[in-house]
Amino acid sequence: MHDDDDRQAFADATRDVKPLKPTDRLPPKPPRPKALAKHSREAEQAAIRDSLAGQWHESVNGEVEFRRPGVSPRVLRDLRRGRFSVEAELDLHGMTQAQTEIELKAFIAECIERRIGCMRVVHGKGTRSGPGGPVLKNLVHGLLARTDEVLAYTSAVNRHGGSGAVLVLLRSR
Numbered sequence: 001m002h003d004d005d006d007r008q009a010f011a012d013a014t015r016d017v018k019p020l021k022p023t024d025r026l027p028p029k030p031p032r033p034k035a036l037a038k039h040s041r042e043a044e045q046a047a048i049r050d051s052l053a054g055q056w057h058e059s060v061n062g063e064v065e066f067r068r069p070g071v072s073p074r075v076l077r078d079l080r081r082g083r084f085s086v087e088a089e090l091d092l093h094g095m096t097q098a099q100t101e102i103e104l105k106a107f108i109a110e111c112i113e114r115r116i117g118c119m120r121v122v123h124g125k126g127t128r129s130g131p132g133g134p135v136l137k138n139l140v141h142g143l144l145a146r147t148d149e150v151l152a153y154t155s156a157v158n159r160h161g162g163s164g165a166v167l168v169l170l171r172s173r
Contacts, residue, residue: 063155063163066145071152071169079169080154084118086167087111091122092136100136104143111170112149118169120156125164137164144168 067076078084090107092100104121111119123140144150149171156165 064141064166065152065154066141066150067152068150075169076152076154079118079152079167080157082157082160082167084167084169086118086120086160087116088114088119089122090119092140093122093124095136097135097139100139101143104140108147108149108170116170118167120160120165120167122161122165125162140166 065076065080067073088107088111090103092103095103100123107119107121121140121144123134123136125134125137141153144153144166151169151171153166153168155163156167160167
């Protein structure tokens with residue numbers, strides 16, 4: 001009912017319309033999307049910081065150590081032996097990579113704000129990570145090495161988590 005009325009109204013309205021002549025022109029191409037940078041500026045800056053910050057070293061048994069240039073090997077040895085009092089701890093077991101990164105950054109910021117000098121981060125040994133190796137462990141070590149406020153870190157002694165945890169020495173302010 002309404003369809004017939006609508007059709008008739010359209011036919012009446014377009015009665016004097018003449019079709020366009022065909023042309024050999026192609027229709028315009030849709031605009032290309034903007035090119036996306038392969039790496040963000042932040043990722044590029046992180047890579048530069050990594051190259052300048054030194055490297056963390058992992059031994060065959062999975063233990064790690066890292067110290068910034070200017071930090072004495074004795075300080076690292078004392079940290080490894082547990083001679084610094086652990087003032088805060090973060091356990092990352094069961095978190096995803098994204099959650100780990102957010103939680104660890106927030107934890108470091110909180111420790112710095114509270115003027116904490118030594119903290120422990122439990123990331124697990126990564127024994128169930130598969131052939132790619134320990135995911136959270138590597139993420140934690142890389143993030144700590146890129147954080148300027150981290151002076152040194154080392155695997156915890158066995159009674160405090162061994163290679164599944166790190167003791168972190170922060171810059172005192």
